[in-house]
Amino acid sequence: MILEIKNLKKKFDNQEVLKDVSLTVDKGEVICVLGSSGSGKSTLLRCINLLNNYDDGEILFNGENILDENVNELRSKIGMVFQSFNLFNNLNVLKNCMVGQTKVLKKTKEEAKAKALETLELVGMSDFINKNVKQLSGGQKQRVAIARSLCMEPDIILFDEPTSALDPEMVGEVLNVIKKVKDTGVTMIIVTHEMQFAKEVSSRVLFMNDGVILEDSPTKEFFTNPKNDRTKEVLKRYLDNKVND
């Protein structure tokens, strides 16, 4: 078990965003988190690497309470891919992938460069290493962001709606890269609205609503035989749309 979340609670001002969320994640699992906006999906992810703090409950990472660990060391082991990419604007593509390795992992420039080139190759961005990030399209930016995260060799990568800010034609290239990343065997938690993608890539699906996990099932079961009524409703809408397409 790589991650264990016990009875997590979080309030923003007076609004309860997470109400008693519990979850365990095994090594190598790919989990998609579905649910409407405001259901607490992103907050859950951001609590795992302490970008948000939480009010109550416990998160164990590799068996250790994350609050007991050095926060910077913890974050270097937990990758994060943001909805709005957040590539470093002052650095080119290659340096975006090197800076964490040299400044956090204390690798030499040569080691960092080799690793950066390797991951940029994986995400198909080898031809752009000297480009300024502002020259890239949204899809390319997100692929570089994924590479930047992979360069840290994290134990787990958190994806916070990685395709929500993209033009429709760019969604596919990013999802394909995530599938490739899955093949490397790294554990992933992906918050997404892409049902089809969730179906293809994940081993397990969580459905969140209003701060609680309504359903936590293996992917196949989730899409064929959901237990929860609300999940059934959402799934029905999705399947109907698919027929209409």
Added chain:
Amino acid sequence: MILTGFFGWIGRIISEYSRQILLGIGRTLLLSLVGTVVGFIIACLFSYIKTKKETGIVGKILKGFVNGYVTIIRGTPMMVQALIFYYSFKMLGVNWDPLTAGLFTVSVNTTAYLTEVLRGGIESVDEGQYEAARSIGMSGFKSMLFIVYPQAIKNSMASIGNEFIVNIKDTSVLNVIGVIEVYNACLMAGNKYYKVVEAMCIAAVIYLIMTLTSSYLLKKLELRIGSPVKEITSSN
């Protein structure tokens, strides 16, 4: 007749006082350059303190100090500051010459303005930049140093350059503590013959040449630091 007299006097003042005027130009440049550079370096530190979010009790005290510093220095004339610093330090037994006191004053003054400039620059950097840096394990300090500040400084280049140009002109107030910079050198020359207008016209032209040259050079520097690659914003 009047004109030949006017230019005659200008020529005479320049030839007689060329050495003092040149020295004055050197001091004005020294004061504005040192003031801006020292001010910038301290302002980097102060703006860091001012914009830091998660702070303990020490951080809060430092923040209070910086806020008070900026408010007081920006809210009072540099001429008054110069007099207070120069004589109060003398009373405390610091035996310094006017030029050193002038360098101190202009540095203190510029620090306050550039702190605000850099704070603005830092706030103009998207918060996602800092968050992404933290998310790969950089400390708050490293995130600011390697990711936020390079962008904040780049965004503030025009205002920092402007501060230098303002300093070229405003260091003229340091004559009150006896620094002989451009204005004071010209004034002394003019006073000798009661030809203040002629002397001040010389000073005005010198200031104009210095500010125009500086703004030209700063433009070039800004273009260089500002955008190494022509920026093409994508639709995403």
